[in-house]
Amino acid sequence: MPETRDMSVKTRLRWEHEDGTLCVAGHTADLICAEGGGPVRQRPENRPPxxxxxxxxxxxxxxxxxxxxxxxxxxxxxxxxxxxxxxxxxxxxxxxxxxxxxxxxxxxxxxxxxxxxxxxxxxxxxxxxxxxxxxxxxxxxxxxxxxxxxxxxxxx
Ligand SMILES: [Mg+2]
Ligand SMILES: [Zn+2]
Structure with a gap:
């Protein structure tokens, strides 16, 4: 599967790098920052209860x-x-x-x-x-x- 970049603003705002900084670059299908920021994860405040x-x-x-x-x-x-x-x-x-x-x-x-x-x-x-x-x-x-x-x- 080719690496895909998620460009939707809504999704983009929900991700951060491992050091907690916002990832605005989008990410690959394996959840790696598209601009070299390493692994990304969903921001805790965006997680549903x-x-x-x-x-x-x-x-x-x-x-x-x-x-x-x-x-x-x-x-x-x-x-x-x-x-x-x-x-x-x-x-x-x-x-x-x-x-x-x-x-x-x-x-x-x-x-x-x-x-x-x-x-x-x-x-x-x-x-x-x-x-x-x-x-x-x-x-x-x-x-x-x-x-x-x-x-x-x-x-x-
Ligand atoms: Mg299933
Ligand atoms: Zn990033």
């Missing part, structure tokens, strides 16, 4: 499709579909199929991994009344099992 946004997505889906057993099953199936897209994007990013060559980037793989995560979190809403709390408790459980604990201290 994760759980309220997921709740809004669930409301939107419930309104359109209902929330019966069939719909719940399809949301679980969607997880399998998205997992397949991760595999496909990775194979395409490393050019595993000689006939096709490189058809994807690592950004595509990252996007698909995000799709898996958000699809799982949407489906989680069908099974527990407090998905955010349930996820936090599960994360604490898994991390405690291996003795890992994130520090909440600010690093300068």
């Amino acid at each position: 994760v759980w309220p946004t997921l709740a809004a997505l669930v409301d939107w889906l419930n309104t359109a499709n209902g929330s019966g057993e069939r719909e719940t099953s399809l949301r679980l199936l969607k997880l399998v579909e998205e997992a397949g897209e991760v595999a496909s994007a990775y194979a395409g990013a490393v050019g595993q199929n000689p006939r096709k060559g490189r058809t994807h980037t690592y950004k595509d793989v990252a996007d698909e991994l995000c799709d898996v995560a958000l699809t799982a979190l949407v489906a989680l809403h069908s099974f527990v009344p407090d998905p955010e709390g349930h996820f936090a408790a599960r994360l604490a459980h898994v991390s405690a099992r291996v003795g890992v604990q994130a520090s909440t201290e600010e690093t300068p």
Whole structure:
């Protein structure tokens, strides 16, 4: 896939270099500054609030499709579909199929991994009344099992 440059003003304003300076140059498909500023990332203040946004997505889906057993099953199936897209994007990013060559980037793989995560979190809403709390408790459980604990201290 050729390197593409995202020139939309809206998107441009949402990206910064690793040192926190605004990237106004646009970026390549692999999220590298088009003018040599190195890797870029989305500015934290532009990130949507994760759980309220997921709740809004669930409301939107419930309104359109209902929330019966069939719909719940399809949301679980969607997880399998998205997992397949991760595999496909990775194979395409490393050019595993000689006939096709490189058809994807690592950004595509990252996007698909995000799709898996958000699809799982949407489906989680069908099974527990407090998905955010349930996820936090599960994360604490898994991390405690291996003795890992994130520090909440600010690093300068
Ligand atoms: Mg996807
Ligand atoms: Zn830049």
